[in-house]
Amino acid sequence: MQQIRFCLSQAMPLFWKPYTSDVTNFIGELKAKKPTLEAEQRAGRALLWDKALDRTAQAEWQDAKVPQQPYVYQTQPD
DSSP: OOOOOOOGGGSOOTTOOOOOOHHHHHHHHHHHHOTTHHHHHHHHHHHHTOOOOOHHHHHHHHHTOOOOOSSTTOOOOO
């Protein structure tokens, strides 16, 4: 049976600091410099994405869809 040797130089240090990427550090610095950044991002998102949906208009649009032909560019014979 082989003995497993434990080398102290390869062990994780007692006060190990977790790794943070350059991008994470950059975003943290950016948020620290401009604390209103997240609120501005949410306001910008609300302009385009956070909208109330009109369910009746969606249902009418779905009902008005015309099925696509198998070959889109084929003209219908008269």
